[in-house]
Amino acid sequence: MPAMRLNEFLPYRLAVVAEAVSHALAAVYGKRYALSRDEWRVLAQLAEVDEIKTTELGALTTLDKMQVSRALKRLEADGMVERRIDDSDRRNLRVRLAPPGRSLYRKVVPMAQARESFLLEALTEQERQTLVDLLDKLLAQARKLRDAG
Template identity: 30%
Template sequence: MNEHIISSENDEGPRLGEIGLQQFAPYLMNRIMGRYNASLREDLAKLGLTTPKMRTLAVLSVVDGLLVGRLAVYAVVEQSTLSRALDALEADGMVRRTPDQEDSRAIRVSITEAGRAAFESLWPTMRQSYNRMFAGIDAAEHAAFVATLQKVLNNIKKHDF
């Protein structure tokens, strides 16, 4: 058995107090993402963006024309929150919603030039925060970390993407 796994489904295993917060990966991931999002807040506010809006633009800047359900998964945003973000982004001219050509009930979302410009103006701050997170971590450690995160995501994901 892998010593890093804290318990199997049938084994009660150690309690959180025995593991410690600094050894509990979900806690560390939440702290990291909390700090990352906080580092972007000021620049987001200047652009009139929120974290869900930023995530939406970030995803669409890489994979444009997504169905709303898939966009919610990629942006890690609840569909109801995404719907409100899309309403605001569309009102600001940053995204466009169109019916899917194969299923008129489904909606595809595309980033507009204004949305791409807003995201591009935010990207330097995002990149700087990312670089700060990985300061002192060499390329091999970074690659191993990302590979591990991809494995973890694969273990827990609900979708085939």
């Protein structure tokens, strides 16, 4: 009777792999540096820019405005980021990494990269590129599905 095999069902496989990888990473930024996944994403993204609007931050981290708001609140309370009102549109907040945030980032990144490197050791350079390409295609298709309902 089995009309499908769970273990060959792509969404299942993808979820299992992503969960395992996510766990391996959270052991670094979470257990070791007490950052939530959202805070880690925000921190990592802020390190790549000088100053950025909160809305842009959401788009770049795939987080919604509520997740961004909460992550920033925690990071700001810990002195990791600074926010200031944008005088040209006082609804906007502009965010930037504060020195302690940069310092934290510089501590977390090498460990995160070490884990990523270990994971990537399982693949050749060619395979890594292929994987990223295939994941991209899949993401685009998944978003079509979401947009269609």
